[in-house]
Amino acid sequence: xxxxxxxxQCRRTAESIAALQxxxxxxxxxxxGHTDPWDHVECAxxxxxxxxxxxxxxxxxxxxxxxxxxxxxxxxxxxxxVEDANSDSNFCAYVAxxxxxxxxxxxxxxFGTAMWPTVRAAxxxxxxxxxxxxxxxxxRSSSGPLEEALLTGCASIFHSxxxxxxxANMVDEPQPEWEMAxxxxxxxxxxxxxxxxxxxxxSMDWYYPILGGALRGHAAAxxxxxxxxxxxxxxxxxxxxxxxxxxxxxxxxxxxxALDAMGNRKAALQQFAAMQHLREKDGSYWTGLxxxxxxxxxxxxxTWTGAAVILAADALSRTTAGSGIFRGTDLxxxxxxxxxxxxxxxx
Numbered sequence: 001x002x003x004x005x006x007x008x009q010c011r012r013t014a015e016s017i018a019a020l021q022x023x024x025x026x027x028x029x030x031x032x033g034h035t036d037p038w039d040h041v042e043c044a045x046x047x048x049x050x051x052x053x054x055x056x057x058x059x060x061x062x063x064x065x066x067x068x069x070x071x072x073x074x075x076x077x078x079x080x081x082v083e084d085a086n087s088d089s090n091f092c093a094y095v096a097x098x099x100x101x102x103x104x105x106x107x108x109x110x111f112g113t114a115m116w117p118t119v120r121a122a123x124x125x126x127x128x129x130x131x132x133x134x135x136x137x138x139x140r141s142s143s144g145p146l147e148e149a150l151l152t153g154c155a156s157i158f159h160s161x162x163x164x165x166x167x168a169n170m171v172d173e174p175q176p177e178w179e180m181a182x183x184x185x186x187x188x189x190x191x192x193x194x195x196x197x198x199x200x201x202x203s204m205d206w207y208y209p210i211l212g213g214a215l216r217g218h219a220a221a222x223x224x225x226x227x228x229x230x231x232x233x234x235x236x237x238x239x240x241x242x243x244x245x246x247x248x249x250x251x252x253x254x255x256x257x258a259l260d261a262m263g264n265r266k267a268a269l270q271q272f273a274a275m276q277h278l279r280e281k282d283g284s285y286w287t288g289l290x291x292x293x294x295x296x297x298x299x300x301x302x303t304w305t306g307a308a309v310i311l312a313a314d315a316l317s318r319t320t321a322g323s324g325i326f327r328g329t330d331l332x333x334x335x336x337x338x339x340x341x342x343x344x345x346x347x
Contacts, residue, residue: 041095123161
């Protein structure tokens with residue numbers, strides 16, 4: 001992105017992520033930090049986009065080796081030790097996005113075929129948590145599903161299942177149950193918001209239905225306009241929550257991806273430039289800034305913030321063959337039935 005981020009700077013960010021990767025392939029949040037499966041996959045995607053294919057492959061190998069028999073992963077690990085054994089449905093589903101992205105960027109269909117059993121087991125696990133209204137339970141514990149559905153998580157799962165369906169088409173293993181599940185989920189997101197435990201303080205609940213692909217067209221534009229003033233801080237990025245003077249880099253870059261998916265390139269570029277104050281000389285990124293006192297908080301530079309920057313840069317620059325994965329124009333839409341929603345269609 002001329003004047004904002006060069007290819008060399010993007011590469012240094014990827015190298016800062018790879019520098020924290022453990023021998024097992026695990027990518028923790030930060031030096032000495034914990035790992036969760038969702039952010040681990042996002043880091044693998046960033047490594048792929050930046051051309052660090054071997055570290056990305058080791059990250060995906062970690063996914064294969066750590067997956068449990070039921071298709072899930074634990075919510076949190078640290079240096080290979082499980083700290084939270086429960087399973088987050090969104091965390092588990094996201095491997096499908098990472099694998100499909102890697103296939104798009106590298107053109108390596110053999111990799112997709114090798115990872116297919118991992119993706120299939122993960123999505124089967126997630127779809128099994130779908131409730132009657134189409135929404136998906138956010139977690140499963142040793143006692144069973146936690147029957148609460150979160151809007152941000154379900155919006156991300158919507159995108160994950162579509163990527164899984166694209167992979168299923170590639171390996172010629174149709175998954176009609178997934179097609180129905182993603183249609184029902186999209187309908188729940190767009191037509192039945194009361195099915196979810198919404199968290200309106202959080203910016204992710206604002207933009208994720210767009211980032212995940214369930215909302216496009218007029219509905220997406222109206223949603224962004226409605227709360228722009230609540231979250232966007234001119235020249236700095238966006239707030240993580242609407243009632244704190246705290247802007248965060250990853251959320252800003254995810255908004256960039258959502259704006260790009262809507263076709264609002266000008267606003268996306270502005271927000272991408274605005275968050276660059278979080279960059280360090282080595283290419284890593286601070287998580288956020290408390291702008292009321294000018295202090296970095298938390299005092300950590302996170303791999304997943306750097307990963308979000310790389311993915312946003314790729315989307316805006318159209319550099320790799322995977323740069324459009326969040327625009328989702330070529331992803332399967334599932335079985336919509338009689339649903340009347342603005343899922344993945346510009347009207």
